[in-house]
Amino acid sequence: MYEQASHAMLNEILQELKPEIGELRLRHFYTRLGANFYTIHSLFHLLYGERADLKAQMVSLVETLAQRYIERAPHLRKSDLARERDYNWFLSQKWVGMALYCDRFAGDLKGLRAKLPYLQDLGVNLLHVMPILDCPEGASDGGYAVRDFCKVDARFGSNEDIEALAATMRKREMLLVLDVVVNHTSDQHEWAQQARQGDKKYQDYYYVFDDREMPDAYEETMPEIFPATAPGNFTWDAAMGKWVMTVFNTYQWDLNYRNPAVLIEMVDIILFWANKGADILRMDAVAFLWKKLGSTCQNEREAHLLLQLMKDCCQVTAPGVLFIAEAIVAPGEISKY
Structure with missing residues (x-):
């Protein structure tokens, strides 16, 4: 237009x-x-x-x-062009999906690649590999507390292993689905570490406060996600000497999308995995992306705008890649996603 x-x-x-x-x-x-x-x-x-x-x-x-x-590799650009021509390709009834943890199913990514013939024999041609990115051991939230967004956790293999898996799946006309955690990082992530050291740039990547005035104001309307194990929505970080928003767990710092630099960083990460060969990217905890004082900080209009913007950016660079989203919301809210 x-x-x-x-x-x-x-x-x-x-x-x-x-x-x-x-x-x-x-x-x-x-x-x-x-x-x-x-x-x-x-x-x-x-x-x-x-x-x-x-x-x-x-x-x-x-x-x-x-x-x-x-x-972006030539074969992925070629796939983009083909999917632009056949823009309803993902609506085909031929796709049969399966989700799995690669370590529990096959040990690691190499083992999973070796089992592709078995999965294909079952009729599976769309495979969602549950979170495999680098997380601190013992504080990973099942793979959703990411320490490094651009590195496969050594327990599962390497970036080269995921590229090999994607290449083999493409030859077998199978689709690869990977997770991208867009709402928060591990407190061991490089950005969090820089914030702890007093770097204002990276403190602005999160919701960080000197005292309890603003956290208490947010808490008036924010529900607790895990009240038994992680009560409240803010954690005192002694090393930084500040309060930080931690909606899910104390070791998961919520990203501040009011800062456009955060959006750009996450778009870059999304495209990084698109370039590794993912056909579909699952966005985690998208309902929580935008925090607004006086609200539940869930399902805000701006969260939907962010998702649309992420997808439109992907349409420019990797239009053959689809998004799916985890919308942990009430049934009446799901249709908005």
Whole structure:
């Protein structure tokens, strides 16, 4: 869609891209960027339009999308084009799905790859491998307290193993589903570690407070997710000397999507796994993405805008990749997702 304000913004952004990006011939990337930019710009403006650095943040976003497109393998780009032509490919009744923990089913990713013929013989051609990213042992929340978003946990194998699994599945016309935890990180994540050391940039990646005034105000309307094991929604971090929002567990720090840098980081991570060969990405705990004082901090309109924005960004770089979302909400709210 053509709209003057967004078109003018796009022209300015393209002029400010890093030279190593601007000099490349990226025909399909620019075609998709132009087709999706009105929506991307509109959503970004709705979320962050009051910020003085809006344009700089949008330049950073577009550079992230371009860099991940440049890195995308030729066979994945070819798949993107095919799925754009057959845009209802995922609605086929031929897909038969299965979800599993690779360590319990096959030991590790190499073992899972070896068992693909068995799964295919059962009729399974869509495989959801439950969380496999690097987490601290003993504080992993079953794989949902991620210490490193771009590294497979050594207990399951390596990044090369997941790429080999994806390549073999693609040859067998099987779909790979992977989890991306978008709401929080482990307190051992690099961003949290930098925040602990007093880095204001990374403290702004989370909800961090000097005293109980704001946490107590949030607590007035926020329900407890695990009241028996993790009561309250904030944890005192002695090393940082501050309170941090921890909706799920004390070792899971909630990300602050009011900071556009967090969104851009997570879009980059989503595209990283798209480039490793995932066909479908499952977004974890999406109902909790936006926190608003005086609310339950669940199912906010902005959470839906964030999801739309993430998907539109993926449409530019990796349009052949689908999203599914974990919406832990009341039945009446599910249709919104």
